[in-house]
Amino acid sequence: MGLRRYLAILTVLVVVILAVITYVIPPGGDFRSENPSWNGLADTAAPVGVTPVGSVAEIPEPFTGKGLIVVPYLELPPETLQQLGEFVNGGGVLILADDYGFGNTILNYLDVGARFSNKTLLDPVVCYKNRFLPLIVRFDADPVTSGITEIVFNHPGVLIGLDEENIVAWSSSLSFVDDNGNGEWNAGEVFGPHPVIARLGYGDGQLILLSDPSVFINSSQSLGDNAQLLQNIAGLTENGLFFVESTLPRSELDTSKDLLHNLRDFMSTPLGMILLITAVIAAVVMLAGWPPQTQGRGGGTGA
Secondary structure, eight states, X not given: OHHHHHHHHHHHHHHHHHHHHHHHSOOOSTTOTTOOSTTSSHHHHHHHTEEEESSGGGSOSOOTTOEEEEOOOSOOOHHHHHHHHHHHHTTOEEEEEOSSSSHHHHHHHTTOSOEEOOSEEEOSSSEESEEEEEEEOEEOSOTTTTTOSOEEOSSXXXXXXXXXXXXXXXXXXXXXXXXTSSSSOOTTOOBSOOEEEEEEEETTEEEXXXXXXXXXXXXXXXXXXXXXXXXXXXXXXXXOEEEEXXXXXXXXXXXXXXXXXXXXXXXXXXXXXXHHHHHHHHHHHHXXXXXXXXXXXXXXXXX
């Protein structure tokens, strides 16, 4: 029984330690609001008051004056598309930032002619470090681009199908769309300028389209006027700026952390407290070795 008891103690300790480590470690997924690494939003969201939400349904009405950032790396179900339509039709500002995801699914649902090209924009001359990091230096006078002289993009796409009056930022005339994806210019690939940011009215709200969502991540905020871009967008949403996370891929760590958060919430209920106290008492009794084990005694007759 002693060995079994020690193995039980060791198992419980390992489970508790792993649970604590999982709970404490911040998520490392792209665009996660709690991720402080280069690819997260922890440093980006706080200064401008971005509120993460698990789904569009969590944003309270009325939507007027509220903004919602969507990075659609996952295909959206019909109910989410409907909620996005209701949000922007109801006066919200939908900031759709995409390059190679499902942004066009949203635009198609909204019956908007604009599209994301899903092809990479390269600029070998007007760039930061290399052609995959084009500098955006041509802007229209607009609240979205106010006070901005340059933005650094990272492997962006371009916007197509827009009326020129809705475009507020273009790439340089030396940029081109890499149609065949080989990283080099080839005959037939069109030089710029190409649209990369647009703002247009929709219903009672607005659509802001950005062809590169990485402009929002932690590591990009110190580059050019990237931080000013997010501040300008926040300035258009005086009643709150939200970031929906249900459109992002989930890692095993994200799933484990959600499980622990749900367990914590359950343990704060009366039933959870009763079960927790019962489990603690049972564990203490087991570890104390109660009830005591009786040891057989040999019998015999004296000579």
